[in-house]
Amino acid sequence: MPLPHDEAFKKLLETFFQEFIELFFPELDSMLDYSETRFLMQELLVDIVGEEARELDLLLEIRYKGLDGYILIHLEPQSYRDSQFHERMFIYFSRLFERYRKEHKLIIPIAIFTSDEIREEQDTLEMVIPEHQILRFQFLKVELRKQNWRRFIDSDNAVAAALLAKMGYTTREARDVRREFLRMFMKLKTRLDQGRLALVMSVADLYFKPDRAQDEEIIKELMIQYPEEGEAIMELMPAWKRWGYEEGIAEGIEQGIEKGQAEIIRKLLLHGFTPEEVSEAVELPVDEIKKLV
Structure with a gap:
């Protein structure tokens, strides 16, 4: 069961008090x-x-x-x-x-x-x-x-990640905010334990609005770029369990080239990934990948 808003926010400040001060009050931090x-x-x-x-x-x-x-x-x-x-x-x-x-x-x-x-x-x-x-x-x-959300996306600060969805952004930027949060979250995985990671995800999910189609697209993109991390992200996504479509995302990832996946592969190729790298990530023959070049 997800934490109530006030309790979750308080727990975030207790757990990451130093990170909060570092982020918003650097002079006091010193x-x-x-x-x-x-x-x-x-x-x-x-x-x-x-x-x-x-x-x-x-x-x-x-x-x-x-x-x-x-x-x-x-x-x-x-x-x-x-x-x-x-x-x-x-x-x-x-x-x-x-x-x-x-x-x-x-x-x-x-x-x-x-x-x-x-x-x-x-x-x-x-x-x-x-x-x-x-x-x-x-x-x-x-x-x-x-706060302008773009100022924080290169940060490895846990509070910045947890509160990214509460920063200032436009409706058109909402998908980018969601994707950047997940990318920041993967960076945090290298230095935070499971309990703290789960807290960051729980607080963030209080503020993100559910969008099944969008999240399916984002998680597919991330699993192609970071094949070893995608499943771990899903396991730590309390909101996906709450919204009841965690299984749908998993099924979508397991189906070969679905609607939209070909476009994702093209984008990866345009961004410098070799056909061999993409082939290994999506588990498709290199010949099939090269057809999309």
């Missing part, structure tokens, strides 16, 4: 010592905002090089429009400051906006009177839909 990181127990956060009795999504303690001491980082994903969200972030911050000010010299609040809408999210709370600023609170933020 100041953190990840060897000393501790996620605070969720039970400690209950009722931290008083009457709302709300639990913070993620709170961790980490060593900050600039202060030679530990700081707190609060991560808060937000998936829907909330005109009072910036005020809520300030309330969280003030409660954390009240509770931890003697132990930690710095608290860094970060919001991750995952809405499908492209809009400017308010990240500042100010109180002023003439010639005097009483308060200016500003949290760090990531607005995923404003």
Whole structure:
């Protein structure tokens, strides 16, 4: 059974916290010592905002090089429009400051906006009177839909792969995004264990819209280019099981030259693959491949 959205997103941030900071906040990344990181127990956060009795999504303690001491980082994903969200972030911050000010010299609040809408999210709370600023609170933020997906496709960052479908792209680019995600995923297979790979795939599949015909085409292309990896990708595709057409894809791959496969072979030949290489990948006679040149 696939993880619910909030739980899956939280698990992604817990598992790949360093990769998240590296990807979106490189300056902050250079100041953190990840060897000393501790996620605070969720039970400690209950009722931290008083009457709302709300639990913070993620709170961790980490060593900050600039202060030679530990700081707190609060991560808060937000998936829907909330005109009072910036005020809520300030309330969280003030409660954390009240509770931890003697132990930690710095608290860094970060919001991750995952809405499908492209809009400017308010990240500042100010109180002023003439010639005097009483308060200016500003949290760090990531607005995923404003990120250009093409900036991330050459990255080997697991968070970039998992969230690629939440980046900014057009309807016409949707297929390219799906294919690039799978290509990025294959690169990750060389350095991540099965559990982390499955988590990346599970989060990504929360955002990709099912398209059976498109996925069949993509997986055929990938199996021709990476014959040893295609089956492993299917095994780690929770969404394909959920959509109920994993068997259909497998059957399509096993049938010789089907509709569209000849075109794929032609494209591979045009991209420099020799007839012998394509023949070995698709398990067809070289003579049959050469007929398509």
